[in-house]
Amino acid sequence: MKKLLIILIGMLVMIPTIVSAHTEITSSNPASGQVVKEDLNEIVITYEGKIESLSTMNLVKDGQEIPLVSVTPKENQLIGTLSSPLENGAYTVQWSIAGEDGHPLKGEIPFTVQKEVKQEQTETKTPVTTKKEETKKDHTQQEQTNKETTASSINFKTIITVGIVAILVIGLFLLFRKKR
Template sequence: MAPISRFIRTTVSAAVACGFLLVFAAPAAFAHDSLKRSSPNKNAKVPGVETIELEYSAHVRFPAVVLLDPAGKNVALGKPRSVDSTVFTDVAAPLAPGGYTIAWRVVSSDGHPIEGEIPFTVTGSGASTSSPAAAARTPSATTVATDEPESRISGWLWVSLAVLVVIGIAVWMRTFQKTRPHSTE
């Protein structure tokens, strides 16, 4: 009976270890970078925009920024450029009054894409609110955005789970082989 109780003890220990790994690794899997701040801010009313600024919680790669006008058509933008954790995109021409939407997509520092939309309204004739001096005059243009990144389990977590399964099978097989009676021919 001793080999069976050792088998059960080993199996329970492996299951508990896997459980601890999943509990403590899972928060990291959902910790994708997020948009911290934008200019213009979500739902802001601004006199105009010359530069779109998107600040993230960490350095991001491959930024893509699209600006849609009130009719849903693309507005000409400059090429997005990234400086540290902030993406800048120049607006090519003054914006007419109306509702606009910034659609953005970047690759998070953990390698997963995140995306979001920021609706805002232009109220004036196209004056800038995105330069640092204008941003200081217009607090609503630089407050915190509330877009959340999509949540998915990271690929490394699936690889970790697969490795744990393989290790668990190996431990089980090794324990099972030790508990089998050997023939004495």
């Protein structure tokens, strides 16, 4: 009986670590919602754990994909190299990775480039309020996407936890039934 109790406690302690084994973002440059005010030549996303070589990212501005020179997964980072610094505007990094556990994850990181414009270019500059409104819409969409991703991740974790607990309960029931 003591052995069974020790095994049960051990399983309950291990369940949260098994369920939370998915790789998540720890940081990114640029960060979500960041306003970049200087030249940006590289996009770096850092994850909690090692990522697989099939991981990728795309950069999108106004629905058009901006080509990246290279996308390189290194250990726990995904690095996208740009051919030239980005122009002012609202951008979204769309990333897709496979973590060490093989679980595929996708997400988006919205950010805005707002470098100072030289005197000659001030006449052709788009009003800042329009860009801010677009950025707010992008941020709202990103927050919704993040909430949906988090919700689906939590639902998956909950299903796994409930399944493991159910198996343990059924196993204990059958074990005690055999002893009687």
